[in-house]
Amino acid sequence: MIRISIDAMGGDHGPSVIIPGIQKVIERRPDARFLLFGHEDAVAPVLDRHPRVKAVSEFVHCEIAVRMDDKPSQALRHGRWKSSMWRAIEAVKKDEADVCVSAGNTGALMAMSKFCLRTMASIERPAIAAIWPTMRGESVVLDVGATIGADAHQLIDFSILGAAMARALFQLDRPTVGLLNVGVEEIKGQEDVREAGRMLREANLETMNYHGFVEGDDIGKGSVDVVVTEGFSGNIALKSAEGTAKQLAEYLRSAMSRTIMARIGYIFARDAFARLREKMDVRKINGGIFLGLNGIVVKSHGGTDDEGFAAAVELGYDMVRNRLIDKIKADFDRFHAGRAAGNRAPEAADREQI
Amino acid sequence: MIRISIDAMGGDHGPSVIIPGIQKVIERRPDARFLLFGHEDAVAPVLDRHPRVKAVSEFVHCEIAVRMDDKPSQALRHGRWKSSMWRAIEAVKKDEADVCVSAGNTGALMAMSKFCLRTMASIERPAIAAIWPTMRGESVVLDVGATIGADAHQLIDFSILGAAMARALFQLDRPTVGLLNVGVEEIKGQEDVREAGRMLREANLETMNYHGFVEGDDIGKGSVDVVVTEGFSGNIALKSAEGTAKQLAEYLRSAMSRTIMARIGYIFARDAFARLREKMDVRKINGGIFLGLNGIVVKSHGGTDDEGFAAAVELGYDMVRNRLIDKIKADFDRFHAGRAAGNRAPEAADREQI
Structure with missing residues (x-):
């Protein structure tokens, strides 16, 4: 089993691309398990439409989402400890996940990853x-x-x-x-x-x-x-x-x-x-x-679709597996x-x- | 009339590509005139097969040709004052040509151009x-x-x-x-x-x-x-x-x-x-x-064919014209x-x- 934490709010399209992406991953990597971090108003409805994803995932509500145009310093100021991005990274630090994947903005993700994982x-x-x-x-x-x-x-x-x-x-x-x-x-x-x-x-x-x-x-x-x-x-x-x-x-x-x-x-x-x-x-x-870093973080393109997000997740999966x-x-x-x-x-x- | 000096020994194929390249240029830029520098054993036979090029060119024999693998320092040591590359650049300095074109090695051409034209x-x-x-x-x-x-x-x-x-x-x-x-x-x-x-x-x-x-x-x-x-x-x-x-x-x-x-x-x-x-x-x-530099030098790819060399010459021509x-x-x-x-x-x- 490989445990993957996901910033479900990242990217230009958020959960509407990320959840279908995960659906593709579980077809090809059936032993993947997910920790999804995001706002329940945005994530829960999509998750309900994807029962197979829901079955292999644990969802954690987060009030804050880092925006695609946040500067790293802003993201750290507003999003540390509580944003979906931070919580997804932190799951790796706490050994609740083996790898973190986010389609959020690169600068913020790198700044938070350095701060959290060192x-x-x-x-x-x-x-x-x-x-x-x-x-x-x-x-x-x-x-x-x-x-x-x-x-x-x-x-x-x-x-x-x-x-x-x-x-x-x-x-x-x-x-x-x-x-x-x-x-x-x-x-x-x-x-x-x-x-x-x-x-x-x-x-x-x-x-x-x-x-x-x-x-x-x-x-x-x-x-x-x-x-x-x-x-x-x-x-x-x-x-x-x-x-x-x-x-x-x-x-x-x-x-x-x-x-x-x-x-x-x-x-x-x-x-x-x-x-x-x-x-x-x-x-x-x-x-x-x-x-x-003391942990693996995969950055997916912000503008990608479900197939692209799935590829990023599978990359993370393969690196943990190996x-x-x-x-x-x-x-x-x-x-x-x-x-x-x-x-x-x-x-x-x-x-x-x- | 635009006067173009050519290092006829430059490039992987030398005159066998350069002279046919010039042939193409004069079809499209009939007022171009050429000063060709190279070894007569290599250039003269090809020039004889291209009478139209011969008619609009002056040929100057040079004993030395800079090799494609010469280091800039070697090229300067052996080729200054007398190589076909040097003489072609120098023609611009002496105002005998408006632009110099060579398919010779980039490092040597830049070193000589800086030394000669400043x-x-x-x-x-x-x-x-x-x-x-x-x-x-x-x-x-x-x-x-x-x-x-x-x-x-x-x-x-x-x-x-x-x-x-x-x-x-x-x-x-x-x-x-x-x-x-x-x-x-x-x-x-x-x-x-x-x-x-x-x-x-x-x-x-x-x-x-x-x-x-x-x-x-x-x-x-x-x-x-x-x-x-x-x-x-x-x-x-x-x-x-x-x-x-x-x-x-x-x-x-x-x-x-x-x-x-x-x-x-x-x-x-x-x-x-x-x-x-x-x-x-x-x-x-x-x-x-x-x-x-105090003059225009155009470097053509070393491995190019006649059409490619013609494009480089025409680039030089157009810049002089403008x-x-x-x-x-x-x-x-x-x-x-x-x-x-x-x-x-x-x-x-x-x-x-x-």
């Missing part, structure tokens, strides 16, 4: 990881928005977190990890990125296979299982790719509806287009995972034990060419 | 601008790789350069300019980006309409005519979008060839797909423009005159909420 002792700052569909399957990309700028040590934290997530999700023993960088020879990357590269190569961790630098177009190629960067460029990479995907979908739609011949062609190729749409479906990759937090803790212990034991050779780093 | 007196560092196809047409995005990190003053330089380029290319009076940022509320962007935003809003330049912050997905939407960022995130945005475009083209190809029905559909919709391919054609957006350098100089003069006249009110900036 950052793991071994790392400096949490990160938001995304699952990125690639030509080879899927990759983990982090950080996509929790930080702005990251020094070499933080990039190494992110590498360890991302590798643990790839192991939990993709069932890999030793996922490949790349540091996102730029290709202009003259100025090959930020000093922090170079330094992190040297340290990762030198550390030669058994939990990951450090691949070296990757560029923006390597993400879609699936050149590595885990792409590591600080949150500013990670966020811009993610949104820029999303924008391009939408743009091309629009081109395709417009090209296929413009002439009679194209429309006839579309009818013949309908199944192919359906498969393509599925591949390009951003709902399926919905969900950013907060890594580095013991993500245990993996992360063990990996950091191993990393720090290795450093303490002094199997680093600083002079080797100086000689190394990256 | 950065404009009024700005600190040059930038590489890209033309990005959007749902609304095209936008200028800079910097996509010349810098790593940029302070507020450099971001303003980039804004003025980009706006001048948008005016020269898109025939706009007052292009809209946005600063690339991230949307997470809590940590809204880097301090330098916020500071540049305050300064741009306050300066209220007549050469641009400052729109505010934009996010990664706004680029493809065409929310603004000019997107400004430092080179690390700009390069990652560009490559990440390119990667996504390739990935989706591959999905499409595979979906349309998988079943008989899809293949029949493809035959009917052939024209639509041809138009789509044209829209997704990266060759057409080929070419990064070096801005902020007096890009004059526009840039006038804009900086106006900007600095405005600042000197003291029509800035620093205390207003402190009050302003962005």
Whole structure:
């Protein structure tokens, strides 16, 4: 049994999308159980229409809902201790749930998650990881928005977190990890990125296979299982790719509806287009995972539909099932034990060419 | 007449792509004249097969060609004064050409361009601008790789350069300019980006309409005519979008060839797909423009074909035709005159909420 706490008020559509989303989850993950937090006026009527969800859920009334446009500071001021978002996160802290899922606003959710769950002792700052569909399957990309700028040590934290997530999700023993960088020879990357590269190569961790630098177009190629960067460029990479995907979908739609011949062609190729749409479906990759906290919190897109919300919940479910937090803790212990034991050779780093 | 100097040895394919590319340019821009720099053993035979190109070109033999994998320092050491790349750039400096085009390696080309042409007196560092196809047409995005990190003053330089380029290319009076940022509320962007935003809003330049912050997905939407960022995130945005475009083209190809029905559909919709391919054609957006030097240098993709190289040359041609350098100089003069006249009110900036 996996216990999932849900902020039923989060997102643009609230319970009217979230409850049907949960309905889809229980069809596919029958041992999932839910703790739903929200205002009873909003949640109870929808829950009554979904008796199967009701049967596997416990509902907790909360007076306050964090708004999508609340600033993190506002959300903390008004919503701490009592909002549906806070209570859903707190359920993880109290070990009443294994993972929390919310479609509420990212800034508020991160601020509350940090405040409530606290950052793991071994790392400096949490990160938001995304699952990125690639030509080879899927990759983990982090950080996509929790930080702005990251020094070499933080990039190494992110590498360890991302590798643990790839192991939990993709069932890999030793996922490949790349540091996102730029290709202009003259100025090959930020000093922090170079330094992190040297340290990762030198550390030669058994939990990951450090691949070296990757560029923006390597993400879609699936050149590595885990792409590591600080949150500013990670966020811009993610949104820029999303924008391009939408743009091309629009081109395709417009090209296929413009002439009679194209429309006839579309009818013949309908199944192919359906498969393509599925591949390009951003709902399926919905969900950013907060890594580095003492508990797992999954952020679903605010504007998603029931299928998208279900995907985010299932992501959380799968990570609990595959013991993500245990993996992360063990990996950091191993990393720090290795450093303490002094199997680093600083002079080797100086000689190394990256 | 527009005079264009060409590094005929640049790119993965050298003269065998470059000369046919020029052939295409003269069909569409009959008043273009060329100064070709390269090794005669490589260039002369191809030129003999293209008499129309030969008729509008002057050829200059150069012993040395910069290699695609030369580091900028190597290229400067071996190729200064005498390589085809150097001589092509130098032709602009000597006013023997109006613009230089090379498909050679970016780092070497930028290093040589800076060394030979020098950065404009009024700005600190040059930038590489890209033309990005959007749902609304095209936008200028800079910097996509010349810098790593940029302070507020450099971001303003980039804004003025980009706006001048948008005016020269898109025939706009007052292009809209946005600063690339991230949307997470809590940590809204880097301090330098916020500071540049305050300064741009306050300066209220007549050469641009400052729109505010934009996010990664706004680029493809065409929310603004000019997107400004430092080179690390700009390069990652560009490559990440390119990667996504390739990935989706591959999905499409595979979906349309998988079943008989899809293949029949493809035959009917052939024209639509041809138009789509044209829209997704990266060759057409080929070419990064070096801005902020005393002269225009256009960098074509190294792996491009003749059509792609022609597009890069035509970009250079159009910018000369529309007096890009004059526009840039006038804009900086106006900007600095405005600042000197003291029509800035620093205390207003402190009050302003962005």
